[in-house]
Amino acid sequence: MRHSIDTDVFRQTAHSPSFFELSRRMGDGARDLVDFCIPCNPYFPTPEMFAELADNLEAVLKFYPSDSSRIAGQLSSVLGFNPATIAMSNGSTELITWLDHLWVRESIAVPIPTFGRWTDQPMETGKRVDMFLLQESEGFGLDVDTYIKFIRSRGSRVAVLCNPNNPDGGYLPRREVIRFMDELSDLDLVVIDESFIDFVEIERSPSVAAEASIRPNVLVLKSLGKNFGLHGVRFGYCVANPALARKMAAALPKWNLNSLAEAVVFMFQEHAESYAASLVKLSMDRYRMSMELGRVPDLEVFPSQANFLLVKLPNEVSGGEMRDHLLNKHQVFVRECSNKLGLSGQFLRLVVRPEADVERLVSGMRSYFKSPWEVERPTLVS
Ligand SMILES: Cc1ncc(COP(=O)(O)O)c(C=O)c1O
Numbered sequence: 001m002r003h004s005i006d007t008d009v010f011r012q013t014a015h016s017p018s019f020f021e022l023s024r025r026m027g028d029g030a031r032d033l034v035d036f037c038i039p040c041n042p043y044f045p046t047p048e049m050f051a052e053l054a055d056n057l058e059a060v061l062k063f064y065p066s067d068s069s070r071i072a073g074q075l076s077s078v079l080g081f082n083p084a085t086i087a088m089s090n091g092s093t094e095l096i097t098w099l100d101h102l103w104v105r106e107s108i109a110v111p112i113p114t115f116g117r118w119t120d121q122p123m124e125t126g127k128r129v130d131m132f133l134l135q136e137s138e139g140f141g142l143d144v145d146t147y148i149k150f151i152r153s154r155g156s157r158v159a160v161l162c163n164p165n166n167p168d169g170g171y172l173p174r175r176e177v178i179r180f181m182d183e184l185s186d187l188d189l190v191v192i193d194e195s196f197i198d199f200v201e202i203e204r205s206p207s208v209a210a211e212a213s214i215r216p217n218v219l220v221l222k223s224l225g226k227n228f229g230l231h232g233v234r235f236g237y238c239v240a241n242p243a244l245a246r247k248m249a250a251a252l253p254k255w256n257l258n259s260l261a262e263a264v265v266f267m268f269q270e271h272a273e274s275y276a277a278s279l280v281k282l283s284m285d286r287y288r289m290s291m292e293l294g295r296v297p298d299l300e301v302f303p304s305q306a307n308f309l310l311v312k313l314p315n316e317v318s319g320g321e322m323r324d325h326l327l328n329k330h331q332v333f334v335r336e337c338s339n340k341l342g343l344s345g346q347f348l349r350l351v352v353r354p355e356a357d358v359e360r361l362v363s364g365m366r367s368y369f370k371s372p373w374e375v376e377r378p379t380l381v382s
Pocket residue numbers: 090091092093094115162165166193195222223224225231235236
């Protein structure tokens with residue numbers, strides 16, 4: 001079935017429209033929608049966990065959650081961190097907001113393209129954002145020495161590094177991240193955003209969280225929405241030395257975590273094996289999906305260690321038109337990147353999904369490429 005959607009919805013913010021907004025606009029069409037836009041683990045929570053959560057829904061909605069330090073204590077015991085080194089937040093975006101207020105006094109260095117809040121948040125509060133452009137010709141890879149030189153030349157006082165990076169999924173080996181932190185021990189703060197680190201398979205223990213907790217000026221930030229497959233819950237955390245973690249925790253609003261976040265954190269230990277299995281499945285899907293996309297003529301696929309793949313469309317193809325075609329004709333929702341600093345509308349970010357969904361995506365893309373003159377162009381209501 002074909003559906004038309006008012007594409008104005010894609011021009012309203014620097015981020016993608018929410019699934020709810022899109023569903024309201026698509027009406028019945030939303031039932032078949034396959035989401036390649038929001039990077040979410042499709043294999044976790046398991047159906048059994050969702051059933052358990054549904055059984056508890058009334059209590060979850062009726063009662064206040066515990067204090068966030070109690071929930072963070074449970075998370076740290078499950079993940080094996082010292083509880084004094086953790087602060088939990090309502091999504092990792094809340095941490096980005098607060099670390100800007102607390103530590104970014106005048107300037108922050110950010111490699112671009114990356115997650116938009118890293119540039120938008122400090123700009124909204126009047127800080128100077130020193131943008132370090134990752135080069136397409138180098139596959140958007142980050143060279144630590146060149147980035148450090150840039151930070152020194154600009155005199156940036158805070159530096160950010162996303163590993164793996166969003167939207168390309170590029171990964172920097174752990175030893176390089178440690179070298180980066182050590183070289184910048186004089187800065188006000190070094191932030192390593194590990195929101196997608198659980199999806200990395202190339203190294204066995206890629207996180208630098210334990211290293212951060214014994215350094216004077218490093219904060220590692222993690223989202224739980226992406227890897228736990230629960231963006232709507234809004235939870236994340238940071239790991240740093242106890243003084244930094246305490247400063248962050250003290251700034252966060254009281255009861256910033258809701259009872260659903262508490263329920264999930266307390267369920268996690270029992271389901272850790274299913275979680276590990278979900279990551280293995282996802283990395284197999286990533287491999288398969290990058291092979292499938294690699295077979296589409298003239299499509300460039302960038303290597304990724306995250307749960308999404310960045311692709312570049314051929315020169316004459318507009319990402320916006322491709323997105324509208326996929327949405328209207330195939331009920332496939334993709335992220336077109338024209339509103340990402342450092343990228344253009346020739347790029348799409350595609351979330352890693354199971355094989356059947358990828359088949360639908362690839363056949364939709366092929367139908368667009370094959371005969372743009374024969375295939376009816378998307379009917380846009382704009
Ligand atoms: C690199 C990165 N960091 C942080 C976030 C924020 O995640 P959340 O607030 O949902 O935990 C995102 C969201 O896409 C992201 O891509």
